[in-house]
Amino acid sequence: MKIVIDVGVIGLAQLFETARTGIYRVISSLSLELLAMDDLDLSYTALSSLQVNQLTDRYFAEHNLAAGAFPKNGFERRLIALAGCDHQAVQEGITAKILSKLYRLSLTGRIGTRADLFHSHYSALPCFRSGRSPVRMLTIYDIIPLIHPEYFADGFADEFRPIVESFSPVNDFVFTISECSKNDICSYFNMDPERVFVTTLAASQDLYAPVRDLERIAEVKEKFHIPAGRYFLTLATVEKRKNLAMSLQSFREILQEPGYDDLSFVLVGTRGWKVREIYEEIQNDPLLRDRVLFTGFVADEHLSALYSGAEAFLYPSLYEGFGLPPLEAMQCGLPVITSKTSSLPEVVGDAGILVDPLDKEEICQAMLSLLENRELRSRLVGKGLERAAQFSWRRCAQQTAAGYRKAWDGR
Numbered sequence: 001m002k003i004v005i006d007v008g009v010i011g012l013a014q015l016f017e018t019a020r021t022g023i024y025r026v027i028s029s030l031s032l033e034l035l036a037m038d039d040l041d042l043s044y045t046a047l048s049s050l051q052v053n054q055l056t057d058r059y060f061a062e063h064n065l066a067a068g069a070f071p072k073n074g075f076e077r078r079l080i081a082l083a084g085c086d087h088q089a090v091q092e093g094i095t096a097k098i099l100s101k102l103y104r105l106s107l108t109g110r111i112g113t114r115a116d117l118f119h120s121h122y123s124a125l126p127c128f129r130s131g132r133s134p135v136r137m138l139t140i141y142d143i144i145p146l147i148h149p150e151y152f153a154d155g156f157a158d159e160f161r162p163i164v165e166s167f168s169p170v171n172d173f174v175f176t177i178s179e180c181s182k183n184d185i186c187s188y189f190n191m192d193p194e195r196v197f198v199t200t201l202a203a204s205q206d207l208y209a210p211v212r213d214l215e216r217i218a219e220v221k222e223k224f225h226i227p228a229g230r231y232f233l234t235l236a237t238v239e240k241r242k243n244l245a246m247s248l249q250s251f252r253e254i255l256q257e258p259g260y261d262d263l264s265f266v267l268v269g270t271r272g273w274k275v276r277e278i279y280e281e282i283q284n285d286p287l288l289r290d291r292v293l294f295t296g297f298v299a300d301e302h303l304s305a306l307y308s309g310a311e312a313f314l315y316p317s318l319y320e321g322f323g324l325p326p327l328e329a330m331q332c333g334l335p336v337i338t339s340k341t342s343s344l345p346e347v348v349g350d351a352g353i354l355v356d357p358l359d360k361e362e363i364c365q366a367m368l369s370l371l372e373n374r375e376l377r378s379r380l381v382g383k384g385l386e387r388a389a390q391f392s393w394r395r396c397a398q399q400t401a402a403g404y405r406k407a408w409d410g411r
Contacts, residue, residue, distance in 0.1 A: 001041060001408050004070055004115040004134075007031045008046030009122050011056030022324050023141060026177075026201055027121045033397035034373060035060070035068045037260040039250075040401055046095075047068040047126060049100040050083045062237070077144075079103045112293035119175075135411045137166045137403070139175040142321025142343075143184050144241070151241035151318065153272075164189075173407040175199050175400065177322040178343035194410070197403035200346075203328040207300050210333035210385075220305040220306055224295045231261025231356070232367065233310035233334070234373035235303075235325040236317070238294070239272030241370065243316045243357050248278065248288065250363040256289055260371070265292045265314075268306060307332035312370040315339070316357040323347045327391060330384030335377050337366045351378060351387035 010031070013024040034042055046056040057069055072080070083099045095322075104126075111118060112128030119137040120126075128134060143164060149157040167174065169191040175198075182196050211217055222226075232251065232370045236242040244267070252266045280326050282288045298306065307313070313329035315338040324343045336352035338344045345354060353366040370377050 001116045001404070002114060003040060003042040003117045003119065003404060004111050004143055005031065005034065005044050006044065006047050006118070006120040006123055006350035007044050008052050008056060010059050011046050011048065011054070012053035014055040014059060015052065016165065023122060025324065026141075029204055030199075030400065031121070032065070033393045034400060035065050037397060037401060040404070043068050043070040045107065046106055047120075049082055049208050050103050050186070051100075053103070054080065055238070069101060070107070071109065071156050071162065073106070076103055078104050078238045079106075093133055098310050099356065103172055112119070117408060119404070122163070125162045125172065128167075128275070132153060136167065136172045137175060137407055138164075138172065139177075140164055140181070140185060141177050142181045143188055143318075144319050144321060146188060147175045147184060147239070148319055154168060162392055169195070173197070173403070173410075174395070175403055177201055180343035181321045188200070194262050195407075197399070198407065199396050199399040200391060201322050201324060201327070202393045202396055203331045203388060204332075204393070208304055208307070208328045210332040213303045217305050217309040220302050223302065224266075224293070224298070224306070226266055226293060226309075227262075227264050227290075230265060230311045230371070231264040231266045231308060231309070231411055232314045233266050233268070233329070234314050235268040237269050237272040238267065238278065242319050244278055245281075246316055246357065246360060246363065247314050248281070248292065248368060250316075250360050251292070252285070252287060253337065253360065253364045254367055254371075255291060257368070263291065263311075263371075266295065266306070266310070267293070268295045268298045268303075270297050273387070283312065303361065304332050312367065314363075314367070315344075316355060317342075318357055320344055327388055328351065331388035333381050333385055335370055335380035335384060337363065351383035 002120055007027050009024050009027050013020045031044060034040060046053040054366055060066055060068060079099050079102055083096055106124045112133060115134040117135040121139045125136050125138050145152050145157040145160040153354055169189040174196045175195060176185055177199060179198055180373055182198050184192050185191060199242060234247060238244060282292050313326060313334045313336045315326050317339055318341045321343055326338050327347050329336050330351060336348055337355060339357040340354035341357060355362045356368050362406050
């Protein structure tokens with residue numbers, strides 16, 4: 001069985017730092033594991049622009065996996081030569097767009113005749129017009145934009161819809177990342193559960209581990225201007241779905257208790273949408289103004305130290321398809337407070353404190369418990385490390401390979 005995977009998000013993330021989101025982490029980590037599996041006849045491609053395709057090739061070449069590229073023919077190589085590739089500047093001219101369209105048409109046509117199974121890790125599935133069409137599989141991480149469009153920027157659901165509408169619930173197969181997302185997909189699309197496969201995610205062991213070096217933690221705190229003392233940590237795009245307004249209200253309640261003059265709230269992540277009120281609230285509140293810190297984007301090499309230096313990870317999200325940040329936090333030895341809704345209990349289990357994301361009193365009590373009860377904190381650190389060890393990209397790749405075989409057998 002010849003398998004071709006579309007991982008163009010990897011190339012896109014080399015061009016735009018803001019594209020290095022959770023989905024990029026998932027695709028880059030999983031694809032490396034899949035390409036390393038000896039029992040899979042698998043190659044990668046990027047059905048995107050010529051520039052993104054070349055940047056994807058460069059990424060895998062840097063990981064000594066250039067041989068895994070779906071081969072290009074002479075016509076496609078000529079298009080690449082005509083386009084060139086500036087790795088820094090975005091190619092947006094009409095010539096680049098025309099060359100990219102010709103490239104996609106050629107590449108899609110050849111994949112349609114050569115692949116037995118095609119798996120898009122994010123982008124809309126292409127239409128294969130040949131008589132011999134491969135089995136098509138699409139990864140849908142979640143369908144939150146469809147069931148809760150109010151959590152997203154205006155028009156986002158309309159941009160998301162063509163991706164999920166590119167697959168046929170009757171003829172194609174789907175990967176997703178939690179039982180919660182699987183249930184949502186099957187219900188929304190009236191889809192047979194046998195056609196949806198769950199592949200649980202992981203936190204990179206190279207990036208996320210406990211940091212015991214206090215000097216290293218101090219250096220990172222200084223780099224991001226985190227005040228001396230204790231801090232709660234959140235890692236998320238600043239958006240409504242992450243329930244940051246409730247996190248801030250709960251933090252404000254804690255600050256009014258005696259003995260917490262050294263406490264800060266640190267948010268790592270880029271600015272999203274529908275959050276102007278949150279920023280204004282902080283600036284207008286003298287109690288929060290000097291205690292809440294937005295770091296913006298933080299490079300991977302600093303994250304473990306930020307996690308390890310915190311008192312607890314606060315993540316009362318309203319809805320998640322999986323929830324990688326709580327898993328990363330547990331893997332760094334940081335106790336987690338998160339929601340008992342959507343997929344988050346699947347990730348955290350009994351290794352964290354699960355709360356009603358709309359109950360401020362419950363969130364405050366969880367925060368106070370971790371600040372005051374060192375025995376509880378220590379116990380959750382140990383359980384979190386054990387829980388995180390149950391997730392790995394090798395396991396995710398094995399689940400994905402099993403999904404390929406089931407889809408092929410059920411075609």
